[in-house]
Amino acid sequence: MRLSEIDPKTMESKIHKGLFLCGEILDAFGPIGGYNFFWAWATGRAAGLGASRTQ
Numbered sequence: 036m037r038l039s040e041i042d043p044k045t046m047e048s049k050i051h052k053g054l055f056l057c058g059e060i061l062d063a064f065g066p067i068g069g070y071n072f073f074w075a076w077a078t079g080r081a082a083g084l085g086a087s088r089t090q
C-alpha cells in the first residue's frame with residue numbers, strides 16, 4: 036500500500052474509509068532502510084488509536 040494513500044496521523048486508508056493499516060503492508064521499507072520493528076510498533080499504535088477514535 037502506497038504511503039500517499041494513508042492518513043499518517045490515523046493510518047486510515049484514504050481509499051477505503053474505516054480500514055486502518057500498519058507495519059509491513061505499507062510501502063515504507065525502501066525509505067526507512069531497516070527499522071522494521073519500530074515501524075510496525077509505531078504505526079500499529081497510531082492505527083489502533085486512529086481506529087478507536089472512529090467509534
Ligand SMILES: Cc1cc2nc3c(=O)[nH]c(=O)nc-3n(C[C@H](O)[C@H](O)[C@H](O)COP(=O)(O)OP(=O)(O)OC[C@H]3O[C@@H](n4cnc5c(N)ncnc54)[C@H](O)[C@@H]3O)c2cc1C
Nearest residue numbers: 057058059060061064069070071072073074075076078079
Ligand atoms: C528472519 C527475519 C528477521 C528480521 N529481523 C528484524 C530485525 O532484526 N529488526 C527489525 O526491525 N525487523 C526485522 N525483521 C522484520 C520484521 O520482523 C517485520 O518487518 C515485522 O515483524 C512486520 O510486522 P507486521 O506486524 O507488519 O507483520 P507480521 O509480523 O508478518 O505479522 C502479520 C501477522 O498477520 C498474520 N496473518 C496473515 N494473514 C492473516 C489472515 N488472513 N488472517 C489473520 N492473520 C493473518 C500472520 O500470521 C502474522 O502473525 C525481520 C524479519 C524476518 C523475516
